[in-house]
Amino acid sequence: MGTFVETYPESRDSENCSRLWAMPDLDPVREALRASMTAWATLEVRGDQARVVPAPDPDRLTEHLDRLDADWSLGWACDQAGPYVVRARLSAAGVSREGLSTGPTLRDAKLAALAEAARFYGVGSTGEGHWVEYDPEEGANTADLEPTLDAAPDPGRTALPPEPPRDPQMEKARQHIDELMDQIRAAGKGKEAQRLLMSGYGKTVAESREIYKELQAILRS
Secondary structure (H helix, E strand, O other), rough: OOOOOOOOOHHHHHHHHHHOOOOOOOHHHHHHHHHHEEEOOOOOOOOEEEEEEOOHHHHHHHHHHHHOOOOOEEEEEEEEEEEEOOOOOOOEEOEEEEEEEEEHHHHHHHHHHHHHHHHHHOOOOOOEEEEEEEEEEEEEEEOOOOOOOOOOOOHHHHHOOOOOOOOHHHHHHHHHHHHHHHHHHOOOOOOOOOOHOOOOOOOOOHHHHHHHHHHHHHHHH
């Protein structure tokens, strides 16, 4: 399969590069994420203990981002139930980032996925979270916790470029994987297959093909 390479006249190189790599100002988005980091997502439960991580509260995040970007968006996709596996896609200031996470409840999985997406904007905690008391009826006891976020990043070093244009080959590979996952779920093997997708669909077409082959093996097993 050939590789498509777009070339520009030499006289336009500088102009095109400047336009391509122009960095959006993400500081207001980061501040909105930090200000809304008042919720807690439960990642796992062990007896009467639960591990939790700080996450943006969707309602508070909406209040902040509505004032910054009229075109911002947030969406979730549930890939599996029991345990829940959720993808969150946050788009603001011309940048889109996805987070993927699990949780014992749909709400927890959505919050954890949003927290993961926030990390790609440079906001959040890279630690393992906190272990707290857990009650089956009332949930995790986070009353005494305060969100501990990583130091604010240096915008000059960590400003993110807009999400690059989607590769048609990667889009097609992802579509094939999604279609195969539908067959796997119908066969009752979704939980085993979902572990392969916890890190995504692969960064290259070759990696996606390997994931597809492994999923095929699970379906045939």
